[in-house]
Amino acid sequence: MAEITLVEAVNLALHYEMEHDTNVVVLGEDVGDNGGVFRATVGLKEKFGLRRVIDSPLAEALIGGVAVGMASQGLRPIAEFQFQGFVFPAMEHLMCHAARMRNRTRGRLTCPAVFRAPFGGGIHAPEHHSESVEALFAHIPGFKVVIPSSPQRAYGLLLAAIRSNDPVMFFEPKRIYRTVKSNVIDNGEALPLDTCFTLRKGRDITLVTWGACVVESLQAANALSSQGIEVEVIDVASIKPLDMDTILKSLDKTGRLLVVHEASRSGGVGAEIMARVAETAMCTLKAPLKRVTGMDTVMPYYRNEDYFMIQEQDIIHAARELVEGWK
Numbered sequence: 001m002a003e004i005t006l007v008e009a010v011n012l013a014l015h016y017e018m019e020h021d022t023n024v025v026v027l028g029e030d031v032g033d034n035g036g037v038f039r040a041t042v043g044l045k046e047k048f049g050l051r052r053v054i055d056s057p058l059a060e061a062l063i064g065g066v067a068v069g070m071a072s073q074g075l076r077p078i079a080e081f082q083f084q085g086f087v088f089p090a091m092e093h094l095m096c097h098a099a100r101m102r103n104r105t106r107g108r109l110t111c112p113a114v115f116r117a118p119f120g121g122g123i124h125a126p127e128h129h130s131e132s133v134e135a136l137f138a139h140i141p142g143f144k145v146v147i148p149s150s151p152q153r154a155y156g157l158l159l160a161a162i163r164s165n166d167p168v169m170f171f172e173p174k175r176i177y178r179t180v181k182s183n184v185i186d187n188g189e190a191l192p193l194d195t196c197f198t199l200r201k202g203r204d205i206t207l208v209t210w211g212a213c214v215v216e217s218l219q220a221a222n223a224l225s226s227q228g229i230e231v232e233v234i235d236v237a238s239i240k241p242l243d244m245d246t247i248l249k250s251l252d253k254t255g256r257l258l259v260v261h262e263a264s265r266s267g268g269v270g271a272e273i274m275a276r277v278a279e280t281a282m283c284t285l286k287a288p289l290k291r292v293t294g295m296d297t298v299m300p301y302y303r304n305e306d307y308f309m310i311q312e313q314d315i316i317h318a319a320r321e322l323v324e325g326w327k
Helices: 006-020 044-048 060-072 088-098 134-138 151-163 213-225 244-254 269-280 302-308 312-324
Strands: 002-005 024-028 053-055 076-080 114-119 144-146 168-173 181-184 197-200 205-209 231-235 238-240 257-264 290-294
Touching: 002 006, 006 024, 006 044, 006 151, 006 168, 024 060, 044 053, 060 076, 060 088, 114 151, 134 144, 134 168, 134 238, 134 269, 144 151, 151 168, 151 181, 197 213, 205 213, 205 244, 205 312, 213 231, 213 257, 213 312, 231 244, 244 257, 244 269, 257 269, 257 312, 269 290, 290 312
Parallel strands: 024 053, 024 076, 076 114, 114 168, 144 168, 205 231, 205 257, 257 290
Antiparallel strands: 002 181, 144 238, 197 231
16 A cells, blocks of 8 residues: 555556556557656556557547547557547547447447546646536447546546446546545555545535545535534546436435536536436425536636636535525
8 A cells, every 4th residue: 555646546557457457558649658748657668568558649539549449359448638628639439439339339349448638727727738528528428437536536446447348538637636645555446437435424515526626625524514514525436427326315414415516617517416406306405506616618828727716715605605595
């Protein structure tokens, strides 16, 4: 067991699975000689060689297409896009082929591929390097969409994603790549891809979040506890499939729901969660449903980035409104 960062946990999981499954290959821009733009693939080329760690041209469409081809023929490719905002040239291959492979061939072929990409703001980068558009991929039938928020979950969820027989979009919140550390046991144990994680127990509010916003949510929950408000914090982790059972069970106890996500407000995953609660659990609510989200704007350049990013005080204010305004 060692205390490592989130990006180091990604690297650890890649090493483990490549060592134990020779069908696993890694491809992407600078993943070999450079070890990846964030160094998530450091050491893989030296250990597993050029046939399994492939530096691609600067061509996202090629990365997506080659990964689909590999997966359809029995390999388990892990394709890295340097940033989530660079995925779109590959969407033809991802949406029209990877996500539909099992259905199109009536199960004769599958697409056991993982498409990794750092995402989110907070590192003073331009807009294509800072987007949070996980909702786009959650809307595509055939994809699993996974977002870890800690080293332990990054390790276990990535192992599960690689072992999945269907394509997984694996988005890594780069703002906390190196700021969050915890102990990780390198034992090859995967975590379920269809389960939320309850990180903090509480009786007054159910706070549902994912990605880097887990950090501010836990900080806000701790601050609210000193004010007499106990918040139950749930890390969704798997945007799709979405574990509503855990969320609804928590709501039965608290009666109040606050969803926090960095992505823009309109059409976000938070709206989907709220819609499902409205469909099945309205009678358990003590207060209206509430969201704290990013703005419906393009991510601003670094001087204004903090105005877009969710702060701890934003979450505290929303939670207090839910409790004090609806007693």
